Each structure stands twice: as C-alpha cells, then as structure tokens.
Amino acid sequence: MLKQILSKLPRKSQKSDLLDSAGIDSGNHTSNSGNGVQCTNIGNSISSRLSVVKRVSSAVFPASIMAGVEAVEPNLSFKDVSNPQKQNLFISKLNRCCEVSDFSDPDKTTAEQDLKRQILIELVDFVSSGSAKFNEQAIAAMCKMCAINLFRVFPPKYRSNSTSGEAEDEEPMFDPGWSNLQLVYDLLLQFFSYSSLDAKVAKKYVDHSFILRLLDLLESEDPRERDCLKTILHRIYGKFMVHRPFVRKAVSNIIYRFVFETERHNGITELLEIFGSIISGFAVPLKEEHKMFLWRALIPLHKPKSVGVYHQQLTYCVVQFIDKDPKLANSVIKRLLKYWPVTNSQKQLMFISELEEILEMTSMAEFQKIMVPLFRRIACCLNSSHYQVAERAHLLWNNEHILNFVTHNRQVIFPLIFPALERNSRGHWNQAVLNLTQNIRKMLCEMDEELVHACQDKLEDENSQLSEAAEKRKLTWERLETAAGFQPATDNIIPPVNPAGCAVAC
16 A cells, blocks of 8 residues: 555656756757757766865865866977967966975986976066966966965974074075075066056965965075065065055064064064065054054064064164154153163164164154153163273264254253263273263263253262261161170070971881
8 A cells, every 4th residue: 555655656767856957958858869968968067066166175276267278288488379379378387387396405406397497487588578468267377386386384493592692693594496496486576566467366366375375484594585575575565455454464473473482583574674665655644553563563573682683674664653653752762761671782782773763753842751761771871881882872972863852951861961971981991982971071061061060069969978878877787786796696596496206107
C-alpha cells in the first residue's frame, strides 16, 4: 500500500535538476542538438559557480579576472605586437615574472634569472613610456607579481639589543637579490606614478593588506630598499586618498611599538621623511587627528636611545607642525622639557639644536608662557661639565630671534641665568666656555647694566644666607657629636639576643 502511494508521487530526475539550475527550458531544444547545448550550458553553469568560489578564496588577486585575457608568448617584444595585443603581452610578461628566484648564492646565476631580469627591464621601459592605459586585468597582474617578488619574511636580527642605541654606527647590510628587487621596485614606482592609472580600480588590489605588507618591508636591513619603499609609499598616499587615514594609523602603530616596546626598527627615518612632506600639505586649521599624531607619535620619539639616527627628520616634522599652527610651540617645548636627557650629552646637544629651531618659529606670546622652565633648563646646560653642551647652550645667544626674546623679557630671564654665568666664571674647567661666559656677561651689561648689578647683589645675598645656614648646620652637628661623646660606650651597644630553641627536632 505504501509503495503504491510513493509511486504516484512526481519524481524530478537528476538531469532536470541540472537543467533547472542552469536556467534552461528543455522544451526549446531538439533531441540531438539540444542535448549538446544543454551539456554545454550545464558545464558553463558549474564552472561559473566554481569561479565564484575561487574569487572568494582569493579576493585580493582573483584568477577569474584573467579569464578573458588572451595568452601571448611572454618572450615577444612589445615592438613585435599590435597595440591591442600589448595589454595581453604586458600581462603575460608579468605572469612570467611571478617565479621567485634564489639569489642567496651570488656566484650562481642561471638562464632563468637572466631571462626574468630582461623581461623586467622591458616592463619598466614599457610603463615609463606612458603609451598605454592599464585595464583591471593589468592592474591585478601587476600587484600580484609585485606581491610575490617583494613580500617576504626577513631573517631574525642577529645584532644584539645592547647596540640599539648606537644604530647609526652599524654597517648597513645589502640584500644579495637587490638587482632583481630594484627592477621590481622601479616597475612598481613607475606604475603608481602613471598619470592615467585609475585609482578607483586600483584600490581594489592596493588595499589595506597590500599597504601593510609594504610597511613591513621597511624592516629591511638594506637602505636602498627602504629608500625605494619611501618613494612608493609616498606615491600611494598621494594617489589613493581613500587610504590616507589608514596609512596614518598604520604608521602611528609602528611608532608606538618602536617607542614603547622594542626600540628596534630600521625604517623610522624613512617614515619620518614621508610624513615631513605630508605634514607640509595639511590644511589649516589642523584637524584634531593630526595634532594627536604630534602628541602621541612624534613627541615620544624623543625618548629612545637611538634618536640620533632620525633626529633630523623628527625635528623637521615638529617644526612643520609649528609652522602650520604657531600656538603649538608652547605645548611642544613643555613636552621636550619632559623628555630632556639628564646623563646623555649627545642627546642634550640634539635637544638644544631642536629647541633653537622651534624658538625661531615661536611668537612672543607663546614664548612668555614657557620662558621660566625653559631658561631654568638652559641655565643647567650653561653649567654643564661637558664642554660641548655648555658651548652649545652659550651659542643660543648668537641667534637674533632668541636674543630679541631675552631683551624684551630680561626682567624675568636675567635672574634665571645670571647665577649660572657667575658659577662658570668662577670655576669652569674649559677655557672656551669661560670665554663664552664672559662674552654673554658683557652682552647682558650692554642690555641693562643696572639689572645685572641688581642680579649680582641678589646673588651675593643668597650666597651669604647659604653660608650662614651652612655654618649653623655645622655648629648643630658639633653640639650633637659633643653630647654623644659624654655617654658611656656600653649604652650604645645592643646586647645580642639568643635565638629561641627549636621545639621540633629537625
């Protein structure tokens, strides 16, 4: 009974399932020719579904983009093909260069490496000629080839962390495969510099992941590679406006990790050179995001021991911010004083030089807000036992802008620096520093001799008070020693305490 009921139910064959899924009406075809067409359409439907899965699995460089590209022999020259075929030849040559060569042994060169090098040279010449407009397939092939050849994991650094503060003295290391990498970088740079490159299409492949991998390459030990990356990243920042916030955030994260965790990174100088030109293009008034980059990323970069490697670029970035917004000078100087080195004389020299550049960009109103703690620090530098630090601090008076600040605010500044000059004139060991001190004292007397005499009288009064206080302390200690001398010696001895016996046998 049950079998009879089931047999009456309509059945759908496997063939009809495939036809329905392919969207084909079986009534529109004859028996012989229709079967062939149906099979073809079914195959197309299945392959299209497989291609969808493939696109999902390789979203960055989808293979389906290349499906309609006609294969061209990659060894052909661009001069030997017609203009419509040049795009396909360009893609074929890029695909041919996707094979990575081993350059670890410089004495071992193969015909494949020479052929790849020749193809890369042809590609660079073709892109630099500017005679083609690249479609989506060409952009995808370009990004894929560059990713395969450039993106790699660097070997662990064998240099000890103890030398991180002397990174400027280390010998640079050069990549043995640079001859190949240089051509790839040149090709990528020419490609991003191409005026007719469609950024809206290219951003699908030059995405966040691609940019992060490029930033990771700044860890390279080879300074030539980092210099190429600097130029390419700057082109990307200018070309793809949609990626600009992400690039700033990614660079900030690299700086955070360098300052607060590792203090080891080979590309900080290059990153600051990139941002030096970026900051000069910021619109006024500055956005809060840009100011946060100054406070949270640039200013803490003064902390690491290896600041000497990138200090020139760092100073340029800070000065560019103050040039955009002079009101930032007060806060910048406050934070510089916070990070001021105490025992590292080389860092002190760099900080004084940076301070001079900042003061040249500072207005009188902003200077008056910070002049008291600033000149207290300068007074300490004037008294430094390191003659280079003392000399550099004295030479600040040769700057006309700073001298103008001192002249207009001498009632506050003279009392701060005069004691330091007096101590130098009485006992500094270096003759050059003594001469500079005498010159500054003459300069101050020419500005306001009466104020100098007042500062000298005040200093003498303070010295006499200090002498009286020191004499009182000495007399107090003598009375205490005399009083302690009358007590029996045994009264000052504490008898030893016998240890209690252990209640439990060990």
